[in-house]
Amino acid sequence: EAGVAQSPRYKIIEKRQSVAFWCNPISGHATLYWYQQILGQGPKLLIQFQNNGVVDDSQLPKDRFSAERLKGVDSTLKIQPAKLEDSAVYLCASSPPHNTEAFFGQGTRLTVV
């Protein structure tokens, strides 16, 4: 069974530029999460989708971050414009319908300079 796929693995951008991350969850997983993991900390939820609807985006900085999950499968997370403090690993995860453990991708390491 294929795991959660994320791209790119690494990205370096200058502050005020925009960037987008892509996630393809495990087939059949209705729930998709985007987490932000700042160096030295545990992951923090940015947004959670159930199929193509948003369940929780209370911690998403909506002035600069946006996310969508078209057709309830792939998802894209965008940052525009990026700030230095956005440097982090962005993890995508998905869960099967009965909400057991979340399966994570390898993440995208973003560096904003």
Add this chain to the structure above:
Amino acid sequence: AQKITQTQPGMFVQEKEAVTLDCTYDTSDPSYGLFWYKQPSSGEMIFLIYQGSYDQQNATEGRYSLNFQKARKSANLVISASQLGDSAMYFCAMREPGSQGNLIFGKGTKLSVKP
């Protein structure tokens, strides 16, 4: 308020010995789930073990076991017979029913296995 507390930023263990990684949690909900994840340097979060709040027995998965003490609100991870490949960050996480499945993570413990 911090919901998941991991008080050990770093731990060392000799290869083939057992090690315990501490985790305490805070919730007022009687129904919750506790998870441990391993994060090697490659970055992926790997699920290790799960304990439900109503489970009567401590969870075990191969060399991993969870020492669940409900009254103390602790869920320590025990790794037996440590291997060099166990060197990684370890995160404790909790899921509450009202969180729609969201996992709340601790800050993690970096485990280093010495040969």
